[in-house]
Amino acid sequence: MKAGLTSADVKTGGIVLNSLHKRYGRATAVDSVSLTISPGEFVSLLGPSGSGKTTTLMMIAGFELPDSGQILLDDKDITRLPPHRRELGVIFQNYALFPHMTVAENVAYPLRMRRMPKAEIETRVHRVLDQVHLTALASRYPHQMSGGQQQRVAIARAMVFEPPVLLLDEPLGALDRKLRQHLRNEIRTLHKEVGKTMIYVTHDQDEALAMSDRIAVMHEGRIRQVCAPQDIYRRPADLFVASFVGEVNLIPVKLRSGVLQGPGGEDLAAAHGLEADMDATLCVRPEHLRLDKAVANPRGVQGRIVDMTFIGDATIVEFRTEYGLQLMSKVLNVSAETLPGIGDACVASWVANDASVLKE
Ligand SMILES: Nc1ncnc2c1ncn2[C@@H]1O[C@H](COP(=O)(O)OP(=O)(O)OP(=O)(O)O)[C@@H](O)[C@H]1O
Numbered sequence: 241m242k243a244g245l246t247s248a249d250v251k252t253g254g255i256v257l258n259s260l261h262k263r264y265g266r267a268t269a270v271d272s273v274s275l276t277i278s279p280g281e282f283v284s285l286l287g288p289s290g291s292g293k294t295t296t297l298m299m300i301a302g303f304e305l306p307d308s309g310q311i312l313l314d315d316k317d318i319t320r321l322p323p324h325r326r327e328l329g330v331i332f333q334n335y336a337l338f339p340h341m342t343v344a345e346n347v348a349y350p351l352r353m354r355r356m357p358k359a360e361i362e363t364r365v366h367r368v369l370d371q372v373h374l375t376a377l378a379s380r381y382p383h384q385m386s387g388g389q390q391q392r393v394a395i396a397r398a399m400v401f402e403p404p405v406l407l408l409d410e411p412l413g414a415l416d417r418k419l420r421q422h423l424r425n426e427i428r429t430l431h432k433e434v435g436k437t438m439i440y441v442t443h444d445q446d447e448a449l450a451m452s453d454r455i456a457v458m459h460e461g462r463i464r465q466v467c468a469p470q471d472i473y474r475r476p477a478d479l480f481v482a483s484f485v486g487e488v489n490l491i492p493v494k495l496r497s498g499v500l501q502g503p504g505g506e507d508l509a510a511a512h513g514l515e516a517d518m519d520a521t522l523c524v525r526p527e528h529l530r531l532d533k534a535v536a537n538p539r540g541v542q543g544r545i546v547d548m549t550f551i552g553d554a555t556i557v558e559f560r561t562e563y564g565l566q567l568m569s570k571v572l573n574v575s576a577e578t579l580p581g582i583g584d585a586c587v588a589s590w591v592a593n594d595a596s597v598l599k600e
């Protein structure tokens with residue numbers, strides 16, 4: 241312990257995953273996954289179906305054993321410890337409350353299993369129900385509550401024995417969009433209030449972007465990138481991350497004699513950090529792709545508007561270059577006057593710093 245720190249200052253809930261591997265038969269589910277999570281951090285595992293998110297979480301929880309690799313909780317090796325001795329709170333997508341128990345009884349259950357004294361159970365259940373704003377519903381049964389309320393009970397039940405880490409596997413998957421948004425804010429607030437480490441599995445990029453301190457993007461069992469949401473979005477490490485997180489325009493480019501050439505050989509002016517003669521892919525988000533009337537901007541990629549879709553706060557403008565590359569621009573509907581129309585000749589351009597270069 242560092243000088244000047246008392247034991248109360250030392251935060252718990254640090255997780256280290258060291259080169260985890262897991263196969264089912266001949267198929268690799270998790271492949272060399274390494275990740276260090278700080279005490280109190282909110283980390284999302286984000287990836288498409290089958291990318292190994294649940295398997296990774298189950299290995300942390302102890303319901304699956306890795307074939308190789310190591311899991312540390314606060315520097316202690318827990319790789320082969322049975323789940324109940326890890327003291328981690330786990331919340332699944334199908335929250336499976338006990339139907340014959342009230343909310344308070346459901347939440348008390350883990351404490352009763354631990355044979356905690358009755359008075360202590362009551363105090364703790366009271367406290368945790370207050371934290372998830374369910375005190376008023378304490379004596380209801382699961383079937384008398386909405387899906388969102390039931391999910392909050394599941395969260396309370398996982399928190400009640402005060403584990404240093406909460407593991408959440410798509411906890412909002414079964415709920416409608418509005419409720420998901422509402423509950424994700426609640427979970428985020430709860431995270432700030434209780435300061436526990438949370439590892440949150442989702443395939444919903446908006447959820448991961450909105451909630452996480454850091455996102456680990458998974459694909460085919462591997463972590464492709466782990467960064468703060470802004471960096472995942474602005475500086476994706478590869479084509480998979482660029483396309484999976486957010487909408488993106490992928491523009492094939494080449495650097496020849498110091499000039500960045502677009503797909504039709506256009507001079508795109510800014511070198512975007514490319515050095516030698518090379519081929520690459522430029523990744524430009526739709527909100528960064530600017531469309532101007534052809535005459536206004538002689539540099540950039542020439543083409544025509546082929547479609548426009550009004551989506552409320554913005555309009556999605558589909559643009560096809562002279563060479564057949566389809567690009568997308570997202571224009572906020574702050575004023576209608578600047579929008580060109582379908583069929584108009586335009587030039588697409590962007591600020592170099594808003595594009596990332598992927599050399600694959
Ligand atoms: N018990 C199992 N037996 C055999 N294969 C399994 C088992 N569990 C998972 N797998 C396989 O391992 C891979 C990773 O599965 P996993 O459940 O971790 O994916 P996931 O990222 O959680 O996907 P989803 O978003 O669909 O929940 C998949 O190819 C899956 O079919």
Ligand SMILES: [Mg+2]
Nearest residue numbers: 293294295409
């Ligand atoms: Mg899963």
